[in-house]
Amino acid sequence: MTSNAFSVARIARLTVLSLGALLFLAPYIFMVSTAGKPQSEIFSSSLSLIPQQWSYVENFTKALSRVSMTTLLFNGVIVCALIFVIQIVVAIPCAYAMAKLKFRAARTMMVLVMLGLLVPIHATALPIYVAFDKLSVLNTYTALVAPFSISVFAIFLFLQFFRAMPDDLIHAARLDGMSEAGIVARVIVPNAWPAITAFAIFSVVAHWNDLFWPLIVVTNQDYATPPLGLLYFRAAESGDDYGALMAATLIITLPLVTAFLLAQKRFVEGITMTGLKG
Amino acid sequence: MVSVSTLETAIAAPEIREARIAWLLALPAIVLLFLFILLPTAAVIVLGFTDFELGYSNWRFVGFENYAELFTDRTFRRSLWNTAVYTAIVTPVSIVLALAIAMLIEAETKGKALFRTVYFLPVASLLVAMATVWQFLFHPTIGPINTFLALFGIAGPNWLGASGTVLYGLSIIGTWQSVGFNMVLFLAGLTAIPRELYAAAEVDGAKTWFDRFRLVTWPMLGPTTLFVTTISIINAVKVFETVKTLTEGGPNKASEVLLFTIYQEGFVYLRVGYASAMTVVFLAILVVLMFLQYRVLDRKVHYA
Numbered sequence: 001m002t003s004n005a006f007s008v009a010r011i012a013r014l015t016v017l018s019l020g021a022l023l024f025l026a027p028y029i030f031m032v033s034t035a036g037k038p039q040s041e042i043f044s045s046s047l048s049l050i051p052q053q054w055s056y057v058e059n060f061t062k063a064l065s066r067v068s069m070t071t072l073l074f075n076g077v078i079v080c081a082l083i084f085v086i087q088i089v090v091a092i093p094c095a096y097a098m099a100k101l102k103f104r105a106a107r108t109m110m111v112l113v114m115l116g117l118l119v120p121i122h123a124t125a126l127p128i129y130v131a132f133d134k135l136s137v138l139n140t141y142t143a144l145v146a147p148f149s150i151s152v153f154a155i156f157l158f159l160q161f162f163r164a165m166p167d168d169l170i171h172a173a174r175l176d177g178m179s180e181a182g183i184v185a186r187v188i189v190p191n192a193w194p195a196i197t198a199f200a201i202f203s204v205v206a207h208w209n210d211l212f213w214p215l216i217v218v219t220n221q222d223y224a225t226p227p228l229g230l231l232y233f234r235a236a237e238s239g240d241d242y243g244a245l246m247a248a249t250l251i252i253t254l255p256l257v258t259a260f261l262l263a264q265k266r267f268v269e270g271i272t273m274t275g276l277k278g
Numbered sequence: 279m280v281s282v283s284t285l286e287t288a289i290a291a292p293e294i295r296e297a298r299i300a301w302l303l304a305l306p307a308i309v310l311l312f313l314f315i316l317l318p319t320a321a322v323i324v325l326g327f328t329d330f331e332l333g334y335s336n337w338r339f340v341g342f343e344n345y346a347e348l349f350t351d352r353t354f355r356r357s358l359w360n361t362a363v364y365t366a367i368v369t370p371v372s373i374v375l376a377l378a379i380a381m382l383i384e385a386e387t388k389g390k391a392l393f394r395t396v397y398f399l400p401v402a403s404l405l406v407a408m409a410t411v412w413q414f415l416f417h418p419t420i421g422p423i424n425t426f427l428a429l430f431g432i433a434g435p436n437w438l439g440a441s442g443t444v445l446y447g448l449s450i451i452g453t454w455q456s457v458g459f460n461m462v463l464f465l466a467g468l469t470a471i472p473r474e475l476y477a478a479a480e481v482d483g484a485k486t487w488f489d490r491f492r493l494v495t496w497p498m499l500g501p502t503t504l505f506v507t508t509i510s511i512i513n514a515v516k517v518f519e520t521v522k523t524l525t526e527g528g529p530n531k532a533s534e535v536l537l538f539t540i541y542q543e544g545f546v547y548l549r550v551g552y553a554s555a556m557t558v559v560f561l562a563i564l565v566v567l568m569f570l571q572y573r574v575l576d577r578k579v580h581y582a
Contacts, residue, residue: 013382013385013386014386016382017379017382017383017386017389021393021396021397024397024399024454024458025396026415027400027408027411027454028399030411030414030415034414042420043420046425047425047426089306090306090307090310091307093303093307094304094306094308096303097300097301097303098300098304101296101299102293102296102300103297103301105304105308106300109308112311115316116311118561118565118568119315119319120516122518122557122560123318123322123561123564124318124319124322125557126321126322126325126544126553126554126557127317127321127322127554128314129544129545130332130550149310149314150307150310150313150314150315152315155307180299180303184303205401205402208404209405209406211405211406211519211522211523212518212537215541215545226404226406227404227405227407227519230406230407230523231406231522231523240417242414242420245414246414249404249407249408249411252407253403253404253407253408256402256403256404257399257403260399261395264391264394264395264398265391267398268394268398271398271459272462272463272466
């Protein structure tokens with residue numbers, strides 16, 4: 001009786017979950033399918049997923065020739081890597097000082113960090129844009145990276161992580177004659193990997209996907225990041241060439257999705273950790 | 279006397295040293311915090327009281343003129359309204375869906391990871407790219423959605439092309455994109471609920487799953503739900519990518535949203551002063567939301 005009821009409930013549950021999953025995957029399925037269809041077949045508006053006439057090569061060639069995908073992906077990697085490295089190099093020492101050292105400004109810093117958490121890039125964009133325009137650094141990697149060099153969220157996250165670290169660890173290192181900078185580099189960082197990976201995922205996902213800021217400071221294709229490049233591609237592709245467009249979206253979506261599929265456990269843990277603390 | 283003072287310096291010296299090192303370690307962060315967050319925020323508030331335009335060297339303080347203009351600006355009012363509608367759709371729908379999916383997955387023994395991955399996939403996908411795919415799905419004549427509806431004899435709308443449906447279209451994309459994120463947070467909340475509570479509820483006469491949900495799951499998830507709600511509202515208020523990519527605020531300003539209007543005024547028409555006043559309104563909305571969360575958190579949800 002119970003086992004029967006259990007299996008009915010389970011079948012219902014699995015059915016709902018599978019149908020939902022199919023719905024969530026539908027955009028990906030149509031993306032892959034349409035990227036392989038010739039123009040005529042797309043316009044016949046049939047629901048068949050498998051192309052009758054395989055045009056993957058054609059569509060991908062078009063996608064790769066219109067906008068330099070390698071430049072886009074390279075820019076995306078460079079910008080995300082620079083942002084992440086600078087963010088942790090700046091945030092970790094600061095969070096360590098606030099968590100483990102006695103200094104009077106720590107409380108004021110805490111207030112500033114909490115205030116900073118409230119202010120997204122959308123709010124500071126106008127003055128920073130005006131300043132960058134005056135300094136003529138628009139259309140550079142500097143313009144793309146600099147505003148994100150400080151992540152109050154990183155300070156906040158690491159602060160909580162460091163507070164939970166035992167003081168004995170640091171005392172022992174001090175007795176061994178390590179400098180404070182040495183302690184940060186050789187004791188704190190190696191013990192903070194879970195927080196660093198979590199933050200890395202948070203930071204890379206956010207900046208890889210960001211359109212707002214690159215759109216503002218970059219007008220030169222050479223510095224375009226993937227989202228911006230795709231906008232250019234769409235603009236160049238004035239018609240309805242969905243085959244090439246889907247091929248381009250496929251190329252641009254693939255890197256992060258692959259990274260996610262390879263390290264999905266870490267991704268989910270990272271988002272949970274950063275999500276719940278943010 | 280002498281011994282006391284030397285003792286004091288002996289104690290004080292390492293403390294001063296520690297404070298100095300702390301300052302040095304925190305200095306880069308402090309400088310950048312001022313440079314890229316505090317100063318620009320102050321600047322945006324000041325600029326909101328000026329008629330500054332990029333490209334014109336003359337500017338003056340105009341008091342509350344920008345704000346007075348905002349009140350009568352039909353585009354801005356439309357934009358606020360659209361943002362509110364979008365948020366009012368996406369937030370509840372994505373939270374309810376996420377909670378339902380999380381509970382279904384949590385109850386499952388096998389295939390947990392697979393389902394979690396599938397529902398989370400949109401979070402890890404480039405939104406601008408996936409918005410382009412959605413545009414194809416929504417295409418009025420060749421799009422799979424309307425082709426599918428036609429099978430049942432339903433004439434699908436021109437989703438993103440008609441002012442009556444464009445916000446719904448964007449809301450569907452927004453919901454699809456944010457459910458996975460909320461779900462992961464709910465899953466974390468669900469795993470943290472002690473199993474004994476369900477057993478205890480059953481002993482106390484909670485027979486159906488709904489009783490267990492009402493008596494255990496829902497109250498225990500309180501803090502998670504509050505947090506998910508706040509972050510969902512804030513993310514919905516910040517909608518920009520899909521609008522910029524797919525509709526540019528159109529048709530006929532039907533999808534004009536807050537950040538897009540600020541972007542147009544400030545970075546396309548270069549009316550920095552006026553756009554700054556809009557930004558202050560945007561910032562005020564975020565502050566009020568965070569404040570509300572803080573108040574509710576302080577008062578209501580304490581189970582930990």
